[in-house]
Amino acid sequence: xxxxxxxxxxxxxxxxxNEKPRELSSTNPINWQKRRITAPISDTLxxxxxxxxxxxxxxxxxxxxxxxxxxxxxxxxxxxxxEVFIDKAVYYNTHGEPIRTYFDQTIFVKPMETVxxxxxxIDKEGGTxxxxxxxxxxxxxxxxxxxxxxxINTHGSQGLSFVTEGKRIK
Numbered sequence: 001x002x003x004x005x006x007x008x009x010x011x012x013x014x015x016x017x018n019e020k021p022r023e024l025s026s027t028n029p030i031n032w033q034k035r036r037i038t039a040p041i042s043d044t045l046x047x048x049x050x051x052x053x054x055x056x057x058x059x060x061x062x063x064x065x066x067x068x069x070x071x072x073x074x075x076x077x078x079x080x081x082x083e084v085f086i087d088k089a090v091y092y093n094t095h096g097e098p099i100r101t102y103f104d105q106t107i108f109v110k111p112m113e114t115v116x117x118x119x120x121x122i123d124k125e126g127g128t129x130x131x132x133x134x135x136x137x138x139x140x141x142x143x144x145x146x147x148x149x150x151x152i153n154t155h156g157s158q159g160l161s162f163v164t165e166g167k168r169i170k
Contacts, residue, residue, distance in 0.1 A: 032107055035115070037085065037105075037107065041085060041106065041137070042139075045138060046137065048137075049133060049134065049136070049168070050133070050134045050147050051132070051133055051166060051167050052132040052148075052165075053130075053149075054071050054073065054119070054131060054132065054149040055069055055128060055129070055151050055164075056119055056123060056127060056130050057069060057128055058128055058151075058160075059128060066128070068121045069121060069160075070118070070120060070151070071126075071149055072116055072149065073116060073118075073119070073132065073147070073149045074114050074116050074146075074147070074148045074150070075109055075115045075116070075146075075147055076113075076146040076147070076148070077110065077111055077112060077114070077145055078112070078144075079111050079112070079143050081111055082138070082139050083109060083111065084144075084145045085107070085109075085136060085137040086107050086115075086136045087104070087106045087135040087136060087137065088104045088133075088134070089101065089102040089103055089117070089132060089133075089134050090102075090132065091119075091126065092131050093125055093127050093130055094127035094128055094129035095127075099126060121153065134166070144168065146165075148166065149164045150163050151164075
C-alpha cells in the first residue's frame with residue numbers, strides 16, 4: 001500500500017513539473033491581428049488621444065500590504081452607424097515606463113461594439129498607478145470612443161471593485 005501511494009505521488013509530481021507557466025491573457029496579440037485595418041483609411045478623420053488610469057494593485061491597510069486586481073479595459077464605440085479606429089494602445093507602469101504596446105497598427109471597433117483588454121490579477125507589472133494612452137481616429141461629427149476600466153478582486157465572500165474613465169488629452 002505504501003508503495004502504491006509513493007508511486008501515485010511520484011506520478012503527480014512528474015506531471016506537475018511539466019506544466020508550462022500560463023500565458024497572461026492580456027499579452028496575446030492574436031485578438032488584435034484579426035481587427036487590423038489593412039486598407040488605407042481616410043486622412044480627413046479627427047484624431048484624438050485618451051489617458052486611462054488603472055490599478056493592477058492597490059494598497060490595503062498600509063503602504064506595506066497590497067491587493068492584486070484583475071483589470072478589464074473596455075474600448076467602447078458609442079456610434080450607431082460609424083466605426084472608430086484605434087491606432088495604438090500603450091500600457092505604462094506606476095513610474096511612467098511603457099510596459100507593453102498591445103497594438104501599434106490601426107484596428108477598428110464596429111458601431112456599438114466594445115473591445116476589451118484583460119490584465120490578469122497575477123500580472124503585477126503595472127503597480128498601483130498604471131495607465132494607458134490610446135491614440136484614435138473617428139469620422140467628423142461622430143462620437144469619440146469611450147475608454148473605461150473595471151478593477152476587481154475577491155477574497156472568500158468579500159469583494160472589491162471600482163471603475164475609472166478615460167480622459168481626452170492633447
